[in-house]
Amino acid sequence: MVTKKEIKQSFWIALWFMVLTFPIMVIRVNTIKNIIVWRWTNILWIGIAGFFASLVWNYLLRLKEEKKKSDTKEDIPFVHRLLQNDRFRTPFLAAIAIFFIIYPFAFPMYHTSIMISALVYVMLGLGLNIVVGLAGLLDLGYVAFYCVGAYTYALLNLHFGISFWLVLPISAVFGAMAGTLLGYPVLRLRGDYLAIVTLGFGEIIRIVMENWDELGNGPRGIGNIPPPSFFNFELNQHQNVIYIYFIVIALVLFTIFFVNRLENSRIGRAWIALRDDEIACQAMGIDKFKTKLTAFALGATWASLGGVVFAAKTSFINPMSFTIFESIAILCVVVIGGMGSAIGVIAGALVLILVPEYLRAMAEYRMLVFGALQVIVMVFKPEGLIQSVRKIYKFEKVEE
Amino acid sequence: MEPILNVKNLTMNFGGLKALDGIDIVIEKGQIAALIGPNGAGKTTFFNCITGIYEPSEGKVEITPPGKSTQGLKGLKPNHVTEKGLARTFQNIRLFEGMTVLENVMIGRHCRLNAGIFGALVQPPSQKNEEKKCVADSYEVLEKIGLEKYVNEKAINLPYGAQRRLEIARALATNPFLLLLDEPAAGMNPQETKELDDLIIWLRDNEDLTILLIEHDMKLVMSLSDRIHVVDYGKKIAEGTPEEVKSNPQVIKAYLGDESEDA
Numbered sequence: 001m002v003t004k005k006e007i008k009q010s011f012w013i014a015l016w017f018m019v020l021t022f023p024i025m026v027i028r029v030n031t032i033k034n035i036i037v038w039r040w041t042n043i044l045w046i047g048i049a050g051f052f053a054s055l056v057w058n059y060l061l062r063l064k065e066e067k068k069k070s071d072t073k074e075d076i077p078f079v080h081r082l083l084q085n086d087r088f089r090t091p092f093l094a095a096i097a098i099f100f101i102i103y104p105f106a107f108p109m110y111h112t113s114i115m116i117s118a119l120v121y122v123m124l125g126l127g128l129n130i131v132v133g134l135a136g137l138l139d140l141g142y143v144a145f146y147c148v149g150a151y152t153y154a155l156l157n158l159h160f161g162i163s164f165w166l167v168l169p170i171s172a173v174f175g176a177m178a179g180t181l182l183g184y185p186v187l188r189l190r191g192d193y194l195a196i197v198t199l200g201f202g203e204i205i206r207i208v209m210e211n212w213d214e215l216g217n218g219p220r221g222i223g224n225i226p227p228p229s230f231f232n233f234e235l236n237q238h239q240n241v242i243y244i245y246f247i248v249i250a251l252v253l254f255t256i257f258f259v260n261r262l263e264n265s266r267i268g269r270a271w272i273a274l275r276d277d278e279i280a281c282q283a284m285g286i287d288k289f290k291t292k293l294t295a296f297a298l299g300a301t302w303a304s305l306g307g308v309v310f311a312a313k314t315s316f317i318n319p320m321s322f323t324i325f326e327s328i329a330i331l332c333v334v335v336i337g338g339m340g341s342a343i344g345v346i347a348g349a350l351v352l353i354l355v356p357e358y359l360r361a362m363a364e365y366r367m368l369v370f371g372a373l374q375v376i377v378m379v380f381k382p383e384g385l386i387q388s389v390r391k392i393y394k395f396e397k398v399e400e
Numbered sequence: 401m402e403p404i405l406n407v408k409n410l411t412m413n414f415g416g417l418k419a420l421d422g423i424d425i426v427i428e429k430g431q432i433a434a435l436i437g438p439n440g441a442g443k444t445t446f447f448n449c450i451t452g453i454y455e456p457s458e459g460k461v462e463i464t465p466p467g468k469s470t471q472g473l474k475g476l477k478p479n480h481v482t483e484k485g486l487a488r489t490f491q492n493i494r495l496f497e498g499m500t501v502l503e504n505v506m507i508g509r510h511c512r513l514n515a516g517i518f519g520a521l522v523q524p525p526s527q528k529n530e531e532k533k534c535v536a537d538s539y540e541v542l543e544k545i546g547l548e549k550y551v552n553e554k555a556i557n558l559p560y561g562a563q564r565r566l567e568i569a570r571a572l573a574t575n576p577f578l579l580l581l582d583e584p585a586a587g588m589n590p591q592e593t594k595e596l597d598d599l600i601i602w603l604r605d606n607e608d609l610t611i612l613l614i615e616h617d618m619k620l621v622m623s624l625s626d627r628i629h630v631v632d633y634g635k636k637i638a639e640g641t642p643e644e645v646k647s648n649p650q651v652i653k654a655y656l657g658d659e660s661e662d663a
Contacts, residue, residue, distance in 0.1 A: 258521060265520030265531070266513050273496045273507045280494035283451060285482035285511025285574055294517065340498070390500045392552045393535055 006058050014050035018043050064380060077386045079343055100249060104242045112241050116313055118353040119248040120306050125333040125345040126255045127302025132331065133340035133388075134268060135295035136275025137187070138195040140327055141202025145300040147209065147322035148178045149307020154222040154317055155215070164228035164312055168305065175304025176297045183296035187289065190278070202327055209319040221318025225311050244313050251305060259342050262298075264391045271295050272340070329353075336377050338384025347385050403464060404429045404610050405450075405578055410459035412442075412449055412634075419445045420456070421634040427578070427627075429466065432604055432611045434625040436618075436645075438654055442634040443614045444491055447580055451488050452478040465577050466608075483511045487576035489567040491583045491614070497556040501547060501566060504555050505538040508573025538573055544607075545569040545599065561592035568599070572607070579603065581613040585620050593620055600624060622646070630654065 025042040029035075082088050104112040124146065131139045152171040156162040162170070186197045209216050216222060227240045228247060235243060262268045270291045273281040282288050311317050329352070337348020355373075359366045377385065405427040412420040419442045427433050435443050449456040450473065461473040465485050473481055487508075496504050513534055519527040542548045545565050550558055555566060564584055571579060581600075585593045597620055603609050615621045621628065622642045630638040630645060632654040638645055645651055 261523065262517070262520050266510060266515040266534075267517055267520055269499070269503055269507055270510055272499055272503075273510075276496035276498050277494045279453065279478075280490060280496070281507070282478040283453070283482060283488055283490075284507050284570060285479045286507070287477075287479050298517070388498075390498075390503060390552075390554070392500075393502055393539075395539055395548075395551065 006055065010051050010054035010058070013054040014047045017050035018047045021046050060380060076389055077343075079347075079386055080389045083343075104245045109238050109241050112245050113313075114354065114357045116241070116245050116248050116309075117357075118350050119245075119252050120309055120313075121330065121333055121349040121353045122252050122346050123248070123255050123309070124303055124306045124330045125337065125349045126252075126259050126342060127299045127306065128330050129334050129337075129340065129342065129345045130259065130262075130271070130295050130302070131299035132334050133338075133345070134263065134275065135271040135292060137292060137295065138191065139198045139296070139299065140195045140324070140331065141198035141200070141205075142299070142303055142330055143322045143324070143326040144182075144198075144202040144205040145175050145178055145303035146307040146310070146326065147205050147319075148300075149175055149304030150311040150317045150321070151209065151216055151222075151307075152304065153308040153311045154225050157225060158222060164226070164308070168308055171304045171308045172301045175301040175307075178304070179297035179300025180293060182300075183293045187292045187296060199324070199327075202322075202324060206319045206322050209322075216319075219318055219320070221316060221320075223316045225315045225317065227312050227315065244309070248309055251309065255302065256342060256346075263342070267291070267294060275340075332374065336374060336384055338387045341384060341386055341388035344384045344386035344388065351385070402429050403427065404431075404466075405612070406460075406462040406464070406470075407450070408460040408462075410446070410449060410461065411457050412445055412454060413457045418634050420449065422459070423631065423634070423636050425629050425636070425639075427610060427612055429610055430604065430608075431626045432600065432613070432624050434621045434628045435612060435614045435631065436616075436621060436628060437631040441631045441654075443631060444582055445634075446631070447488060447582055447614065450481075451486060451580065452476050452481040463578070479511065482574050482576075485575065485577040486580065487571035487574045487578075488580040489564075489571050489582055489584060491586065493563050493567060495555040495563055495566060495570070497554070499555060500552050501550045501555055501558065502535070502538055502542065502552065504566060504570050505541050505573045506534055508541075508570040509534045509538060512575055541569050541573050545572070561588050561595075564588065564592075564596070565599070568603075572603070577608075577610065579609050579611045581611065581615075583614050583616060585615055585617045593617060596620070597624060 022043065025046055026039050028037040028039060030037055076084075082092050103115060124142070128139065128142050131137050131142070149171045152174050153164065153167045156167050156170065157164075182198075182201055186194060186201075189197060210219050212218065227235070227244060230243055270281070270286045273284065273286060274288065274291055278288060281291075310321070314321075333348045333352050334345055335348075336352060337346070338344025352370075356366055356370055359369060362369075381387075403426045405425070407423060407425045410420055410423040410425075411418065423442075423446065425435075425446075435446065437443055445454065448454045450461055452473070455475060459474070462470050463473055463484060463486070464470045471484070473484065473486075476484070496507060499507070513530055515527050515530060539548065539551065542551060545568060547562060547565055547569060550562060550566075555563065558566060564586075568579075568581065568584065584600075585596055588596060600611060600613070601624070604611055613621075613624075625642055628638075628640065628642055628645045629636060630648070630651050637650045637654060638648045640648070
């Protein structure tokens with residue numbers, strides 16, 4: 001029940017909000033007529049909304065506390081229960097598969113195009129999830145490798161006319177190389193220090209591309225990047241989008257398959273151990289440096305693949321596509337989706353990329369909603385939308 | 401008895417502070433040896449120096465694995481020390497909290513396996529068998545330690561005593577010949593301590609292990625150990641059987657203080 005104390009608290013919070021928003025919500029200067037318009041009703045709404053929002057907030061916090069007390073066992077997320085249940089797994093997966101196959105034909109090209117960006121983010125998210133979610137290395141310059149991939153395709157195609165399909169594996173190698181080259185010196189650092197250095201590296205790559213005119217045309221970027229070829233057939237624009245859509249779907253499936261296998265392998269376990277306790281991990285015979293480098297290089301590989309698809313889709317790239325905000329967006333996907341949880345990251349990417357796209361109608365408030373969503377997730381579900389679940393091993397002896 | 405661990409003149413300086421000052425310790429095969437001393441005497445530093453977490457400033461650390469020749473450990477990384485057959489537990493529990501009990505033990509097997517990224521991706525038969533064997537071996541270790549009922553629990557959800565035992569299980573999974581236990585009984589109740597006592601003796605007798613432990617629980621130390629080494633202010637002050645150590649005036653002085661100084 002709502003206590004007196006909470007009502008009092010909410011009252012003060014509402015008042016505080018009224019004071020805070022007073023300048024922007026009440027005063028409007030009309031420069032044409034040279035008068036000030038006082039919109040007093042606005043502040044009333046702010047007060048009422050603030051009051052009830054605070055009450056709801058408190059209620060939800062209390063609910064969370066009580067839940068924590070009542071059951072010590074953590075609950076397995078709904079999606080995982082669905083996937084573990086033999087009866088529902090196949091229909092569930094089939095429904096998803098049908099949805100994604102029909103999607104580009106059922107919706108206009110615009111929606112398909114948005115879905116492609118979301119799926120590229122799924123790839124990037126899953127790649128960064130290896131680095132941040134599994135191995136626990138906070139990488140704020142992930143976009144650098146995305147940039148490497150995009151420019152690899154653009155430049156190789158421009159100068160040597162190499163096709164998309166050939167560039168895909170080449171860029172994977174380039175990405176891994178870039179990851180290793182950067183990782184080698186910086187992986188001695190950890191935590192905040194690593195974050196700062198990777199942040200710097202991400203910016204360096206962008207600034208180099210912006211100023212190195214001879215290499216990539218500087219800020220003018222590279223245009224006319226051809227879409228992927230389809231057995232020498234000429235595709236019109238719409239067909240092309242659908243074609244890229246399915247390429248991305250295939251790449252995402254491959255990524256999921258790869259990540260899934262890796263997560264429960266010797267390497268994947270070593271990453272998680274490294275994240276949980278570095279010293280204990282070494283004392284158990286794991287080569288810290290090698291394990292970190294593998295994670296970093298693999299993450300970079302995926303970013304690079306994502307970059308190639310991005311370049312092929314937009315047909316134009318310039319350094320402005322690879323700012324720090326991209327890195328942060330991908331990191332948000334991983335953190336909000338659920339660190340270390342592949343399903344969580346997929347859900348996170350779809351939500352975080354699709355929702356803002358469809359909120360374009362209220363473009364002004366888009367970032368506000370986005371920010372509020374992040375705060376809410378972090379407060380109420382700090383482990384992410386869908387938290388990771390470790391593999392359950394069955395033993396006959398246990399069941400006896 | 402042949403020596404299995406031979407530490408000579410081990411010294412560790414942190415800036416001007418001598419945490420270890422010329423320690424000589426010999427551990428023989430099949431022994432349960434204890435390292436005791438007041439708080440801050442340098443016991444854990446000694447462990448860290450041997451296992452490669454610190455690189456000692458001076459001195460020699462040599463091991464003689466059963467059936468192999470003597471080799472030095474100084475300057476090796478912790479993971480290589482573990483590969484040579486030394487395994488340790490930690491004073492403040494350092495489990496991998498996000499992983500299940502079984503996975504914690506499987507991490508211990510890590511250095512005895514060799515699957516790479518490619519193997520994990522393609523999963524050829526050899527790789528599948530290795531993984532199966534790893535699961536089976538790890539489960540076997542859990543059975544030995546008596547933790548099999550927790551197999552799929554997350555490590556962080558285990559009762560305290562079970563977490564301490566899991567640390568031992570994890571160390572055991574690395575296939576060591578010498579087990580270093582850092583305060584294994586810390587925070588345990590008398591019942592759990594009794595079980596630990598039995599477990600350590602069982603490990604020595606059935607797993608062919610040599611054990612070196614740091615412990616503050618004197619009852620446990622006196623009943624378990626074949627040989628006790630006492631350190632104080634980074635120096636070794638005594639060595640002997642429990643009876644000898646108990647009556648050694650220098651040990652009593654280190655633990656209880658010197659009467660003449662207080663007067």
